[in-house]
Amino acid sequence: xxxxxxxxxxxxxxxxxxxxxxxxxxxxxxxxxxxxxxxxxxxxxxxxxxxxxxxxxxxxxxxxxxxxxxxxxxxxxxxxxxxxxxxxxxxxxxxxxxxxxxxxxxxxxxxxxxxxxxxxxxxxxxxxxxxxxxxxxxxxxxxxxxxxxxxxxxxxxxxxxxxxxxxxxxxxxxxxxxxxxxxxxxxxxxxxxxxxxxxxxxxxxxxxxxxxxxxxxxxxxxxxxxxxxxxxxxxxxxxxxxxxxxxxxxxxxxxxxxxxxxxxxxxxxxxxxxxxxxxxxxxxxxxxxxxxxxxxxxxxxxxxxxxxxxxxxxxxxxxxxxxxxxxxxxxxxxxxx
Numbered sequence: 001x002x003x004x005x006x007x008x009x010x011x012x013x014x015x016x017x018x019x020x021x022x023x024x025x026x027x028x029x030x031x032x033x034x035x036x037x038x039x040x041x042x043x044x045x046x047x048x049x050x051x052x053x054x055x056x057x058x059x060x061x062x063x064x065x066x067x068x069x070x071x072x073x074x075x076x077x078x079x080x081x082x083x084x085x086x087x088x089x090x091x092x093x094x095x096x097x098x099x100x101x102x103x104x105x106x107x108x109x110x111x112x113x114x115x116x117x118x119x120x121x122x123x124x125x126x127x128x129x130x131x132x133x134x135x136x137x138x139x140x141x142x143x144x145x146x147x148x149x150x151x152x153x154x155x156x157x158x159x160x161x162x163x164x165x166x167x168x169x170x171x172x173x174x175x176x177x178x179x180x181x182x183x184x185x186x187x188x189x190x191x192x193x194x195x196x197x198x199x200x201x202x203x204x205x206x207x208x209x210x211x212x213x214x215x216x217x218x219x220x221x222x223x224x225x226x227x228x229x230x231x232x233x234x235x236x237x238x239x240x241x242x243x244x245x246x247x248x249x250x251x252x253x254x255x256x257x258x259x260x261x262x263x264x265x266x267x268x269x270x271x272x273x274x275x276x277x278x279x280x281x282x283x284x285x286x287x288x289x290x291x292x293x294x295x296x297x298x299x300x301x302x303x304x305x306x307x308x309x310x311x312x313x314x315x316x317x318x319x320x321x322x323x324x325x326x327x328x329x330x331x332x333x334x335x336x337x
Contacts, residue, residue, distance in 0.1 A: 053067055241272060
């Protein structure tokens with residue numbers, strides 16, 4: 001059984017808690033614990049939906065399996081209409097990031113570790129986040145130390161009642177604005193307005209920061225290349241495979257390695273893998289006449305393919321059904337009438 005909200009427009013976020021799917025409170029939407037797995041369903045008012053399966057870097061194998069199962073069940077419950085995405089922490093798709101105008105925040109811990117409990121005494125909160133990226137902004141929890149700082153990034157020092165958005169002298173204006181937005185979001189959503197946000201420029205650190213972090217040492221310069229890596233880039237080089245499980249295992253037949261492809265290469269009777277894994281992304285296309293087992297084992301198919309090709313476990317996966325293809329998928333084809 002799924003919450004009735006899955007039929008309503010908008011973004012709905014669920015977390016796997018002890019092998020159950022639990023709706024995330026609105027004030028916690030955009031916060032992701034590294035030890036957990038999440039499902040995000042975004043229903044568009046004029047029709048269409050996107051279903052994302054998010055894996056934290058420290059998520060247990062059991063929770064990953066449960067999340068994949070829930071994702072398959074919810075897709076089936078919604079008659080296979082959503083475009084499915086598998087997301088790995090730090091390597092999320094642009095579609096995923098587009099839901100969070102102020103960026104997202106990663107926190108250590110998770111359900112099983114017990115480290116995700118909400119502090120009732122906000123004066124005890126002491127956390128530091130680095131804000132990275134130019135287009136896709138992510139705030140990641142780092143060690144509470146000056147050693148985590150550099151001149152090229154912005155940081156959020158969360159002390160519960162006071163939240164400092166610290167801006168390195170080499171940081172870009174967008175990062176500075178996003179750091180401010182994220183700090184305000186923490187104040188408004190997590191603290192219900194019961195916190196003060198202060199913007200701090202490098203070299204103008206207040207006494208409260210020095211008390212927590214100690215005397216400030218010389219900081220290292222920023223690395224512009226890290227910002228480029230933080231923003232995912234889409235590349236077009238790809239290979240198209242037809243998939244069959246008739247033999248009891250996944251058989252791949254290479255259809256073409258010359259992209260953009262012709263749409264006529266796709267057949268409603270089969271499933272296909274569009275492999276752009278060297279650039280961090282693969283697609284599963286499900287023909288409307290493909291057998292039920294193939295259509296319902298799409299995530300398993302993707303995981304097996306990633307393992308076989310020895311791609312990174314953080315490879316992005318998008319699963320589309322015939323007639324519900326995403327613009328990102330269609331761009332690999334010459335024409336799409």
